[in-house]
Amino acid sequence: MRPLAIGLVGLILAACATSTLAPIRDGNVQLEDDEKRMWARVEQEQKKFDASDALYRDPELDAYLTGVARRLQPPEVLQAIPFRVAVVKNPWLNAFAMPNGALYIHTGLLARLDNEAQLATILGHEMVHVTHRHAIRDFRSAKNKTAFLATMNVTFGGVPVLGGLADLIGAFGTTAAITGYARDQEREADAEGLDLMVRAGYDPAEAPKSFEGMKKELDEEKIKESFFYSSHPRLQERIENFDAAIKTAYRDRRGGAKNTELFLKKTQRVVLDNAQLDLKAGRFRTAQWGAEKALAVKPNDPKAYYLLGEILRQKAGDGDMLNAGQQYQKAIALDPAFPDPHKGLGLVQLKRGETCQAKKSLQSYLALAPSAPDRAYIDGYIRQCPR
Numbered sequence: 001m002r003p004l005a006i007g008l009v010g011l012i013l014a015a016c017a018t019s020t021l022a023p024i025r026d027g028n029v030q031l032e033d034d035e036k037r038m039w040a041r042v043e044q045e046q047k048k049f050d051a052s053d054a055l056y057r058d059p060e061l062d063a064y065l066t067g068v069a070r071r072l073q074p075p076e077v078l079q080a081i082p083f084r085v086a087v088v089k090n091p092w093l094n095a096f097a098m099p100n101g102a103l104y105i106h107t108g109l110l111a112r113l114d115n116e117a118q119l120a121t122i123l124g125h126e127m128v129h130v131t132h133r134h135a136i137r138d139f140r141s142a143k144n145k146t147a148f149l150a151t152m153n154v155t156f157g158g159v160p161v162l163g164g165l166a167d168l169i170g171a172f173g174t175t176a177a178i179t180g181y182a183r184d185q186e187r188e189a190d191a192e193g194l195d196l197m198v199r200a201g202y203d204p205a206e207a208p209k210s211f212e213g214m215k216k217e218l219d220e221e222k223i224k225e226s227f228f229y230s231s232h233p234r235l236q237e238r239i240e241n242f243d244a245a246i247k248t249a250y251r252d253r254r255g256g257a258k259n260t261e262l263f264l265k266k267t268q269r270v271v272l273d274n275a276q277l278d279l280k281a282g283r284f285r286t287a288q289w290g291a292e293k294a295l296a297v298k299p300n301d302p303k304a305y306y307l308l309g310e311i312l313r314q315k316a317g318d319g320d321m322l323n324a325g326q327q328y329q330k331a332i333a334l335d336p337a338f339p340d341p342h343k344g345l346g347l348v349q350l351k352r353g354e355t356c357q358a359k360k361s362l363q364s365y366l367a368l369a370p371s372a373p374d375r376a377y378i379d380g381y382i383r384q385c386p387r
Helices: 003-016 033-050 059-071 075-080 107-112 116-131 134-140 142-153 168-179 183-199 209-220 232-247 260-280 284-297 302-315 320-334 339-351 355-368 375-382
Strands: 084-088 095-097 102-106
Touching (some): 059 084, 059 116, 059 260, 102 107, 102 116, 107 260, 116 134, 116 183, 134 183, 183 232, 260 284, 260 302, 302 339, 320 339, 339 355, 355 375
Parallel strands (some): 084 102
Antiparallel strands (some): 095 102
């Protein structure tokens, strides 16, 4: 029997074990045998995932996010579980945690947050899944085991959650990412996670705000996603539970830290890059919102003006072409050596029948990008103007 099959059988047999386990509060908690096997498999698959193109590569951002996460847990927990955060290059609303303390947040969810307190709410929730050993408890539950194993072939955005999804441990990430844990475990993660962020000095009033924004967006655009963070009923329940806790248990703890300016500065680039992902997905409204949010944080960013121009040009609604041309011109004024806005402006001018103005813009693009892969394509447009 292959090692993978042995590990699979071992974990399935362990499902008969109790699903009641004490939370990990310090290094004195001993992992059980099936839990140790789970961690070992997770670490193997995690290496594949981290080496893939699925991750958003920004070490400075990862360090910032990890720093926020580690402020939520006492040192004794961090000694037992070395939490760290990485970002997944995906525009859909999601975050998930692996049993060994690896936390992942999608660019799409990160882009929707407004401050560090809201980030702490998300990270606190995911950390509770780890400290309270929800993965192994969920697996041991006979009620959830069939659904758990059925997720092994699921991917998001065409990217396997943890490398080879034929492997059992790939399903751990899939379960958490796609469907969420059992309802009582999700409620526990919300309640305990909120307590973590409040104890760390953050304003509890910020906890429900990001979810209110997500719910509004999903409702307005009639978006239906299978991820936990974009489940309409669960979002509504979470908002109500947070509001109730703020009015009772945390009514005297309002006014804590938000760290808005720092958070927006640290996440400006990922917001802009996620807007590009939304554009590729044809989500023009969301992409435009992201580009405008990035510009609000960094008003002189030529890349943001260029992207906004691209969104408007491709959306091509009433007045969009004129507005797109204006955005390209702003990008060019801020950075004349940036080639892409010249091309965008040329394409807008062609659309408006201004072929000779377009020729100048497209020639500027080729001069600034001599090795552009679309040179032959652009040359064809240039020849439309005989002069």
